[in-house]
Amino acid sequence: GDVDAGEKVFAKCKACHAVGDGAKIRVGPHLNDLFGRIAGTADGFRYSPAMVKAGEDGLIWNDETLAAYLTAPRAFIKGNRMAFAGLKKDAEIDDILAYLATFSQSGNDDAASAEPAPADTPDTPNEDTAIAEAQPKADEPDDAVVEADAAAEPPAHGVFHLGRPATEAEIAAWDIDIRPDGAGLPVGSGTVLEGETVYTEQCAVCHGDFGEAIGRWPVLAGGYDTLTRERPVKTIGSYWPYLSTVYDYVRRAMPFGNARSLSDDDVYALTAYVLYLNDIVTDEAFELNQDNLATIRLPNEDGFIADDRHEEPHYAAGAEPCMNDCKPGKAEIAQHAAVLDVTPEGDGDEDGTGGGID
Amino acid sequence: ADDPAITEIQDWNRYAGPGVDAEPYGVPSPYEAHVVRRNVPWLTADPISSVNFTPLHELDGIITPNGLCFERHHAGIAEIDPAQHRLMINGMVDTPLVFTMADLMRFPRENHVYFLECAANSGMEWRGAQLNGCQYTHGMVHCVMYTGVKLRHLLEEAGIRAGAAWVMPEGADASAMSRSLPLEKALDDCLVAFKMNGEALRPGQGYPLRLVVPGWEGNLWVKWLRRLEIGDKPWQLREETSKYTDLLANGKARRFTWEMDVKSVITNPSPQAPVIHGRGRLVLAGLAWSGGGRISRVDVSIDGGRNWTTARLDGPSLPKALHRFYHAFDWDGSDLFLQSRAIDENGFVQPTKNALRAVRGENSIYHNNGIQTWHVAKDGVVENVEIS
Incomplete structure (x- = not known):
């Protein structure tokens, strides 16, 4: 798998999952040290009962189990909450596992050896290249057509x-x-x-x-x-x-x-x-x-x-x-700002009272 | 005492600095590292569908630098290869069309400076003073020069059919951002823009293509614009029914409140920009704008609206653009209650927050253009307050 390509594939995941320094729980659990993790055990994430049970039954995340899960998330663990249809291309799965392995202590062998995954080699073309070969015109950029x-x-x-x-x-x-x-x-x-x-x-x-x-x-x-x-x-x-x-x-x-x-x-x-x-x-x-x-x-x-x-x-x-003497008496403070420090350097404990912006 | 900044030879006066190849795309001085957009995490569920704020207190003039223009995304920033971007026009037209970016460059181009304000700017202040800084109370506004093509040219290229009255711009992002826009406005002054301040749109501002709807709420300025559908009725989309409608005290809600009202704010001093020089000469600076056209006048008060003085407008006065104003005076060191009040070319006067609350209640979220008050204490510290 290709780590850089995997980072691009991860764009499909990052609406819900964070990975890397300071990664937090989002819609889904963070993916640091995912390899070797027992399914359903990231601290603080509210897992589906199905995912918790899969972990209790011995499911540990590694190349094989993650590949099976990412191919068909709903079929692999019925009743889990991940709202993702799955990755259809083997190369994408290899790449994303290589990428995620860079955030795991135990890593996966594929990324550590930095050897190209079988799916990247010419003798096992993925779906895309097969189509491109069959219909060479289909993938040509538009400016070529303009010319x-x-x-x-x-x-x-x-x-x-x-x-x-x-x-x-x-x-x-x-x-x-x-x-x-x-x-x-x-x-x-x-x-x-x-x-x-x-x-x-x-x-x-x-x-x-x-x-x-x-x-x-x-x-x-x-x-x-x-x-x-x-x-x-x-x-x-x-x-x-x-x-x-x-x-x-x-x-x-x-x-x-x-x-x-x-x-x-x-x-x-x-x-x-x-x-x-x-x-x-x-x-x-x-x-x-x-x-x-x-x-x-x-x-x-x-x-x-x-x-x-x-x-x-x-x-x-x-x-x-009105320009002069528009109000009687001196101005008196009726209310101070409710949130005194909203900058990221603040203590972060303050919460708004006036509602959000949805 | 002698100033060592003068009497001692400084490093930059002795040693040569980096060459012209050090920064192929220039970056600000490291001493300006605090001048950044900031967000307020508790406002929204997730930063992917959220907002950050322009640091108005650090800027001057009327043009916002591209990297500091506030952003509001509803499903993160779409990363689009311009060679793969298409703009489609369909619906009630003679010939539904598809344009590439290269096609769009062959239409007549125009340059215009416009402000873009989110309808929810100052929306957190409806129930009272809340956020301490004009970056947060007023930072959902920016102003740049757009280069683009008149929307009218594109629609006429497809041929608008009789009976058409509405246009639906749609974004290519994962939130499918879309709104219903009256055809009359679309044919008036809207642009389809590909440049801001001379360079390509930033990805967070809709690269490679966005809609520009001068004077109207930012949500209509659809980013990553990929489609314009022409129809005879509004679509009543999520962003114009469940959102961007203004709930009033009686439980009814205004809809299609497109135009941004006359508004102003003092950017300096303000809570993030306290007075550090003590008594004496003080230059007050601020911004004013109106979706109705030009700003004709800005008044400022230092005593909480008891007495007003007309400020000096400076720089270009362009319709539906930010205007810069200044007011210099000698501070006697006593408490100040700073306010500004803008008046536009149509005679609309910026109201007080309490005047707005009296008519609308406190649940509107959007379109709060009330007069802002900053309290300057004797030590120069500035706070967002509401006053008697």
Whole structure:
């Protein structure tokens, strides 16, 4: 395995895992001294019962076990919480193990010997090179195509005749957004019960088992009648105006760190489950699909108004502001800054009281 | 006494320094190592979806250096090979198009200086004074010169169909950042930018391509821009429904609050930049801006808003850009309550925080443009306070 290449592959992991000096627990455990570690034993991380049991049953992380786990995380340990589909290329797995081994005392032999892994040698080509050999044109950079077209007639569209028409497949690949009227919804379906399974595997690690959220990750359920309180809890049930937004956002951006990995049916099922968590549907057999999603109304749909800031009295007056003797008496301090030292050099114990920025 | 800085020969006066090949891309003096963006860990769940703040108290003029422009990411910094980057226009257009970066360079280019402010700037101060430093209370703003192409040229290249009213810019990052933007604004002054302050966008600012939406909240300035969809209705996306809507005291929330209001802050003195010279001449410096256009006037008060003096605006006065103001006076060594109040070319006057709270309550998070108060104690220490 190639350590440098492995560092690049690790980009897929670092939304959840830290490694190296000062690595902390994030969404997942830190990966220092991973080789030789008994599964489910990094200090302070809240593991799934499945991972803890795997460790108790004798699973120790090494080249072989990690390779098997990273190939198919959900199949290797059923019920574990890692929301990652897996690495499909052997070379990527070899590279990332070489990279991670540099942070382990015991290391792995492959990295220590600095010999190229079998997957890197020409006689065992990986999937990519096989495709490249079969279709040499497919991987050529775009500027080569531009050069080849230099003598061709410019396209007819527009004013400057720049760019090229998008193909239907290209538009289909990117145009997956959804509107409240249902425009853009794909054919598919999912039930509350199916959603619960996906949610437990993919979402509960951040959003909590019941949508109550872990740490400062978003709360998904509850919060009814809190919008006028001192600490409003803005959830899908209490605040979001449209259900289509849930489908659109989950489909395009969730789970965090592994976007675009859910199937359209999974997203219908998750959206149905979030409705269930918010008591908007109560039947576990309820099925959400392309025909009924846009008919479901969220409780706070009418809770939004247009921007009328300019009608506020301090703006509407439009008067020349006071310059002298504008207030009686001397200024007295009514409140000091709540957080006196927010710099990283501070003692770090202070916490805000005024809410975050979400 | 004689000053040894003068009477003794210094190392830099005797020995030759590093050559021109020492720093192919220059870096600030090691004595400026404290001038950095900082974050506040407890504000967000994870630094990958978080914000850092521009050190306004260390800067002057109106241009923010690229490496100090605050960042807000929703799934970390997308690392994009520009040769693999594409911009697609689809939806209600005659010809859906795909542009490479090289294609975009062949459109007419423009240069404009604009401020970019996060709608949540000063959002932590709604319930009272909280963070001690203008870097934290006001540092989600920066101002650079953008080089780019008018969005109008790109949309007209594809041909906008009758009935179109909205544009959805979409980022290529893992948060799929996207918003609904009225077509009228898109055709007015928006840019698709690839340079800032003359050099390529920094990765944290959307390299290789970002949207520029002058005067409007930063969340609309989609980074890593890869797609523009044209439609007849807004999409009601996560970032314009569950976020970036302003909850009022009565439980209703304003939506599509795009424009940034008239605002100012005194950057020096401020909590991270105390007065260290004692009584006598004191130069107060600050920034003012408005999403509505130019700043026409800034007033300052040293007695907590009892009496005001008009400050001196200096440097270029450009629409929807930061403006620099100064006010010099002789400090008598007594307690000061410093405030600034900006007025824009449309006559909008920056309100007090209490005036905003009276109308909106304390749960809005976004669009807090209230007047900031700094208390300067007799020893020159400065604190963020709220006053009577």
